[in-house]
Amino acid sequence: MTEQQTKAYRKNIHLTFPPEISGKPIVSDLVRRYDLTVNILKAQITPRKEGYLTLEISGGEDNCLKGIAYLREQDVTVTDVSQRISRDEDSCMHCGMCTAICPTSALAMDIEARVVVFDKDRCTACGLCTRVCPVGAMNVEVENGGL
Ligand code: SF4
Numbered sequence: 541m542t543e544q545q546t547k548a549y550r551k552n553i554h555l556t557f558p559p560e561i562s563g564k565p566i567v568s569d570l571v572r573r574y575d576l577t578v579n580i581l582k583a584q585i586t587p588r589k590e591g592y593l594t595l596e597i598s599g600g601e602d603n604c605l606k607g608i609a610y611l612r613e614q615d616v617t618v619t620d621v622s623q624r625i626s627r628d629e630d631s632c633m634h635c636g637m638c639t640a641i642c643p644t645s646a647l648a649m650d651i652e653a654r655v656v657v658f659d660k661d662r663c664t665a666c667g668l669c670t671r672v673c674p675v676g677a678m679n680v681e682v683e684n685g686g687l
C-alpha cells in the first residue's frame with residue numbers, strides 16, 4: 541500500500557444529480573467500491589427530479605479521490621462545499637453571533653485576537669449563519685431559493 545492510499549482524508553462535497561441518474565445507488569457505491577464513510581448532511585430532490593446532496597466523505601485519500609472521480613464519470617456534478625460559501629470580510633464586524641449557531645464550529649471566536657475565524661473546510665453549507673448575521677456577511681449558494 542502506498543503512503544497516499546493510507547493517508548486519511550475527509551471532505552465536505554456537494555453533489556448535483558441530473559434527473560436521469562437521480563434514482564441510481566451511486567452514493568452507496570462510494571461505500572461498497574471505495575470503502576468510504578459517507579455522512580449525508582443535506583438532501584433535496586426538486587419537482588424536476590434533480591437531486592442535491594451534501595456529503596461528508598472520509599477514508600483513505602486515494603480511495604476518496606477515486607470515489608470523487610467515479611461520481612464525475614456518472615455525470616454527477618461535484619463541488620467542494622467550501623466553494624459554495626463565502627464571508628464578506630469588509631462587512632463582518634466579528635460580533636460572534638454566528639459562532640453560537642454554527643453546528644460544526646466552522647465559525648469560531650479567537651478570544652485572543654478578538655476575531656471570528658472562518659474555517660471553510662469544516663463548513664457544511666447548512667446556511668444557519670446567514671439567518672443570524674446582522675449585516676448579511678455570510679453568503680451560501682442555494683438551489684431553488686431554499687436552504
Ligand atoms: S454574525 Fe456576521 S458580522 Fe457577526 S461575526 Fe458572524 S459573519 Fe461576522
Ligand code: SF4
Nearest residue numbers: 642663664666667669
Ligand atoms: S453554513 Fe454557516 S452555520 Fe452552517 S456550517 Fe457553514 S459556517 Fe457554520
